[in-house]
Amino acid sequence: MSGCPDCTRCGPLPLPSPGKDEYVVALAGNANVGKSATFNQLTGVDQEIGNWPGKTVERAEGLLQYRGQRIRVIDLPGIYSITALSTEEQISREFIAHDHPDVVVNIVDASALERNLFFTLQLMELESPLILAVNQMDLAAQKGIVIDFARLAGLLGIPVIPTVAIQGKGIAELSDAIIGAVRSRLHPHLISYGKEVEDRISRVVKLLPDGAGGYPPRWTAIKLLEGDSDAVWEARKLAPDAVAAAGEFARELEKIHGEPAATVMSAERYHASERLVAEVMTIRPPGDNEVPLTERIDRIALHPVLGYILLALMIGGLLVWTFIIGAWISEILTAFLSGIAPLNPLIKGTAVDIVFNGAWTGLVAALTLIIPYVIPFYLILALIEDSGFLTRFSLMLDRGMHKMGLHGKAIIPLVLGFGCTVPACLSCRIIESPKQKFLAAFLVTLVPCSARTIVILGVVAAFVNIWWALALYLLDFVLIVILGRLAFRLLPGESVGMIMEMPDYHIPHIPGVIGQTWQRTRSLIGIVLPSYLIGSIVITAAYAMGFLEPINTALSPITVLLLGLPVMTGVVFVFGIIRKEMTILALAALFGTTVFSTVLSPVQLIVFALVTMLYVPCLSTILALAKEFGWKKALAISALETGLAIALGAVVFRVLSPFM
Amino acid sequence: MASEQLEEYLESILDIEEKHGVAKTSAIAKCLKVSPASVTEALQVLSEKGYVNYEPYRGATLTDQGLEMARKVKRRHRLLEVFLTDVLHISEENVHDEACKMEHTLSDETECALCKLLKAPARCPHGSLIEACDRDVESCSACLDETEPAASCSRDEPLIPVTSLDPGQKATIAFIRGDNSVIQRLTDLGLTLKTEIQLVRKAPLLGPVEIGVRRTRLAIDHAIADHIFVHACREKHG
Numbered sequence: 001m002s003g004c005p006d007c008t009r010c011g012p013l014p015l016p017s018p019g020k021d022e023y024v025v026a027l028a029g030n031a032n033v034g035k036s037a038t039f040n041q042l043t044g045v046d047q048e049i050g051n052w053p054g055k056t057v058e059r060a061e062g063l064l065q066y067r068g069q070r071i072r073v074i075d076l077p078g079i080y081s082i083t084a085l086s087t088e089e090q091i092s093r094e095f096i097a098h099d100h101p102d103v104v105v106n107i108v109d110a111s112a113l114e115r116n117l118f119f120t121l122q123l124m125e126l127e128s129p130l131i132l133a134v135n136q137m138d139l140a141a142q143k144g145i146v147i148d149f150a151r152l153a154g155l156l157g158i159p160v161i162p163t164v165a166i167q168g169k170g171i172a173e174l175s176d177a178i179i180g181a182v183r184s185r186l187h188p189h190l191i192s193y194g195k196e197v198e199d200r201i202s203r204v205v206k207l208l209p210d211g212a213g214g215y216p217p218r219w220t221a222i223k224l225l226e227g228d229s230d231a232v233w234e235a236r237k238l239a240p241d242a243v244a245a246a247g248e249f250a251r252e253l254e255k256i257h258g259e260p261a262a263t264v265m266s267a268e269r270y271h272a273s274e275r276l277v278a279e280v281m282t283i284r285p286p287g288d289n290e291v292p293l294t295e296r297i298d299r300i301a302l303h304p305v306l307g308y309i310l311l312a313l314m315i316g317g318l319l320v321w322t323f324i325i326g327a328w329i330s331e332i333l334t335a336f337l338s339g340i341a342p343l344n345p346l347i348k349g350t351a352v353d354i355v356f357n358g359a360w361t362g363l364v365a366a367l368t369l370i371i372p373y374v375i376p377f378y379l380i381l382a383l384i385e386d387s388g389f390l391t392r393f394s395l396m397l398d399r400g401m402h403k404m405g406l407h408g409k410a411i412i413p414l415v416l417g418f419g420c421t422v423p424a425c426l427s428c429r430i431i432e433s434p435k436q437k438f439l440a441a442f443l444v445t446l447v448p449c450s451a452r453t454i455v456i457l458g459v460v461a462a463f464v465n466i467w468w469a470l471a472l473y474l475l476d477f478v479l480i481v482i483l484g485r486l487a488f489r490l491l492p493g494e495s496v497g498m499i500m501e502m503p504d505y506h507i508p509h510i511p512g513v514i515g516q517t518w519q520r521t522r523s524l525i526g527i528v529l530p531s532y533l534i535g536s537i538v539i540t541a542a543y544a545m546g547f548l549e550p551i552n553t554a555l556s557p558i559t560v561l562l563l564g565l566p567v568m569t570g571v572v573f574v575f576g577i578i579r580k581e582m583t584i585l586a587l588a589a590l591f592g593t594t595v596f597s598t599v600l601s602p603v604q605l606i607v608f609a610l611v612t613m614l615y616v617p618c619l620s621t622i623l624a625l626a627k628e629f630g631w632k633k634a635l636a637i638s639a640l641e642t643g644l645a646i647a648l649g650a651v652v653f654r655v656l657s658p659f660m
Numbered sequence: 661m662a663s664e665q666l667e668e669y670l671e672s673i674l675d676i677e678e679k680h681g682v683a684k685t686s687a688i689a690k691c692l693k694v695s696p697a698s699v700t701e702a703l704q705v706l707s708e709k710g711y712v713n714y715e716p717y718r719g720a721t722l723t724d725q726g727l728e729m730a731r732k733v734k735r736r737h738r739l740l741e742v743f744l745t746d747v748l749h750i751s752e753e754n755v756h757d758e759a760c761k762m763e764h765t766l767s768d769e770t771e772c773a774l775c776k777l778l779k780a781p782a783r784c785p786h787g788s789l790i791e792a793c794d795r796d797v798e799s800c801s802a803c804l805d806e807t808e809p810a811a812s813c814s815r816d817e818p819l820i821p822v823t824s825l826d827p828g829q830k831a832t833i834a835f836i837r838g839d840n841s842v843i844q845r846l847t848d849l850g851l852t853l854k855t856e857i858q859l860v861r862k863a864p865l866l867g868p869v870e871i872g873v874r875r876t877r878l879a880i881d882h883a884i885a886d887h888i889f890v891h892a893c894r895e896k897h898g
Contacts, residue, residue, distance in 0.1 A: 114850065270852045399863070
């Protein structure tokens with residue numbers, strides 16, 4: 001491995017030297033094989049674990065301290081190939097190829113060895129020191145699968161460690177192997193492909209200059225044959241002959257096989273993988289008439305009628321549970337916290353008073369929202385996820401999602417959106433095409449998150465009636481469908497269909513479920529607490545300094561003339577940009593009462609909740625959107641939704657006023 | 661019997677058979693707008709030629725030979741419909757009738773050229789699946805990229821799309837239609853040519869199909885699965 005002096009694209013390379021104080025280990029493998037579980041066992045960091053492919057959307061980092069060595073562990077997103085071009089595959093490929101980790105630990109699913117070794121073979125082409133962790137050995141054993149690890153290690157020329165990561169089995173052996181591998185830096189054996197392919201690879205290798213681009217020559221040759229655009233781009237200047245020859249050979253291969261050269265290469269890898277599996281794996285035939293558990297559950301979960309009933313019950317149950325439990329805990333917490341200090345963000349006094357009051361209000365709002373509503377939601381969601389039901393929802397709803405230009409996988413961010421919009425937006429990365437990813441994120445911002453649900457319940461259900469609250473919910477779903485269809489038509493780009501792995505069901509691992517709930521809640525607190533505190537302090541200060549009156553006046557054409565609301569609501573909507581449920585708090589503080597029906601008419605309450613539900617996504621969401629799609633798109637979504645909220649609010653006000 | 665008439669009969673028997681299992685004389689007569697007596701007569705001729713199994717009073721079913729012929733005509737019909745709609749912009753109500761007349765005179769060469777021109781479409785304008793061609797190729801790039809017309813050698817056995825398998829039925833992948841990116845995605849997940857797969861189930865309403873391959877299970881969008889053509893294995897499981 002050598003650095004590349006002429007190229008500065010990847011920055012200085014960490015040159016490995018024995019005995020250096022820190023090593024880098026990357027965990028790579030297919031989606032849903034237990035990488036995150038292995039990562040958690042190695043580093044003690046709580047990485048989310050779920051039973052759906054594509055959960056690690058960005059690489060996670062942790063530290064393994066073992067036998068006096070400090071080892072940085074990087075958990076890469078799950079991918080099936082280094083060839084293809086989704087964001088996740090790009091992240092993994094770039095990290096392994098450019099950042100040169102000291103060891104790559106390839107985690108494979110023991111039950112699906114053939115498909116997993118296909119990826120292992122691609123890692124071996126990259127010639128980085130490799131360890132194979134054969135995970136989920138317990139499930140494989142249940143299926144009667146027996147693997148000869150010593151033989152597999154011999155064939156591949158790399159250490160092979162059986163593990164059950166979720167239970168911590170085999171982790172010590174894996175840690176030992178990592179330490180051993182960073183010191184010895186063994187390279188894997190060469191697994192050769194078919195003769196007609198190997199001949200052409202070696203002829204391209206001969207035309208490549210030494211150390212071109214810092215990649216192994218064989219890897220470059222294979223990528224050139226496959227017509228990989230990045231590899232061709234990089235090699236064009238250094239080795240134009242090799243690029244031309246590879247193009248010619250690729251055409252020959254296409255002629256022989258009648259399929260594209262990249263497909264020929266994939267087929268070669270699969271053949272090699274089949275041969276390996278045939279040598280090392282034996283399967284005890286299952287007993288007669290024994291229907292696997294997964295198949296028995298799927299007969300109900302994927303049934304054309306029962307499946308949809310089950311789905312409706314699960315999602316409905318999740319929401320009802322969240323808000324019954326949530327309201328109960330929230331009440332207790334609010335009572336407890338307001339006993340400590342009164343809540344009033346609109347207070348005048350010394351600077352210290354203002355900052356303290358602002359911070360306290362923000363903290364209370366965060367605690368009374370996140371803990372009561374988000375924790376029960378994430379807890380049940382983690383159970384649904386970990387058991388494997390979420391992928392079945394994707395399958396059942398795929399057809400419906402097509403109407404909005406999306407596919408079944410988009411149900412995952414949309415369901416997450418009922419909890420909090422921010423992590424839901426980030427999870428849109430599991431969708432492959434850029435158009436569909438953006439479309440899904442846009443629709444996620446419209447899903448009533450727990451904050452918006454609190455406003456709808458706290459303003460409309462409490463002071464008008466429950467039916468109007470449900471009507472608002474329904475209107476929101478209708479809007480999601482209509483806007484989804486419109487955006488699908490208007491946005492450029494193509495929609496691609498879903499190809500998704502269906503994991504087996506398993507009984508949720510309770511410590512894992514609790515760990516995941518805590519992890520999600522913690523990261524959410526990390527995102528929202530600062531914005532609560534700072535936002536709350538800023539607004540309290542603005543009020544104390546008399547800035548709120550001009551805002552009210554400036555917004556009065558919208559609030560008073562269009563929406564028929566009191567002039568004071570202008571400031572309330574400004575509060576809501578920070579966190580939507582803060583509108584309730586602000587409303588109470590400004591009117592000096594929590595019984596909103598005494599100060600607002602039923603129509604005003606409905607219009608107020610409707611506008612709050614739809615206008616600008618909260619600040620944290622805008623930041624998340626900007627991070628994922630750029631400021632232009634984030635602001636476009638915000639402007640569009642604000643316009644929509646005002647227009648719909650004005651219409652509802654005029655339609656309902658004569659009747660109520 | 662003129663070949664045009666023969667093909668029309670086989671086509672309508674295929675349509676009726678797919679819906680009702682067996683094509684009754686009266687149903688064929690209604691479909692082709694001819695008298696039941698002439699249907700009976702025609703079925704006897706078709707039976708002699710080995711295209712149908714005909715039992716008086718019960719109806720007709722296609723033989724393997726008849727099925728192959730009927731599918732070939734259907735494929736041409738649907739390709740022509742795509743051509744008439746997408747390229748010539750013929751009005752919707754005339755497309756079917758025009759295609760009906762043209763389908764009988766199309767040569768293999770023109771059929772192949774049409775398929776290339778239209779970039780191997782998957783479905784006709786009415787949404788019916790277009791059969792795979794009978795050329796001995798394993799992917800469309802073999803046709804689309806070739807400069808000189810390849811010698812026409814045809815497949816030994818007709819192919820069926822994976823979406824036509826019954827749940828539990830096993831098959832081997834023979835041909836993947838479409839552009840390279842689709843083929844690459846499927847190949848990377850283990851759906852390589854000649855691989856044995858099993859259709860696990862089809863989701864309702866043309867939803868995704870679940871396929872068992874290499875000891876894993878994949879849910880694949882119906883429109884993508886339409887591109888995967890297989891040789892069905894004879895025996896059924898489950």
